[in-house]
Amino acid sequence: MKRFYVIGFGALLAFDTLAQISFKLAGMHALPLQADAAWLLRLFSGPWVYGAIAGYVGAFFTWMTLLKHAPIGPAFAASHLEVVTGLLLAVPIFGERIGLLQAIGAVIIVAGILCLAQGEGDAAED
Incomplete structure (x- = not known):
């Protein structure tokens, strides 16, 4: 069963991260924002919008x-790890910088997930 969790949560994390990164790339490649058919064509002619859709659909079924x-x-807590992976991948992909508050937030998210997992493990032993 542990292998199921590792594979399942790994897949969920991969799909969620794919969706987040693809969504940002789709938005960047569709600029400038205009409410017309040319903008929609520009948006849907790139691969990123489809990566975002695939990520969301894959995450839904995995979840x-x-x-x-x-x-x-x-x-539920682990399903939000894409915030951390998205933050980490934004550095090499988008050239963003991780600030102190972002780093602290990422550590708190991971610590919270570990605490919940540990608490659940302790409850299962009782």
């Missing part, structure tokens, strides 16, 4: 599968 088996507390 539904995980909810059948995983404890809800750690599962």
Whole structure:
């Protein structure tokens, strides 16, 4: 069962991260923002909007599968790890910098997930 969680949450993280990064790339490549057919054509002619859709659809089905088996507390928390992976990938992909508050926030997110997972493990042993 542990292997299922590792593979499942890894897939969820990959799909969520793909969606976040693709969504930003789609927005960047569709600039300038205009409310016309040319803008929609520019948006849907690039691959990034499809990466975002695939990421969201994959994350949805992975999440539904995980909810059948995983404890809800750690599962819900772990489903938000894409905030951390998106932050980390934004450095090499978009040239962004991680500030002190962002780094602290990422550490708090990871610590919270670990605490929930540990608490769930302790509850399962009782």
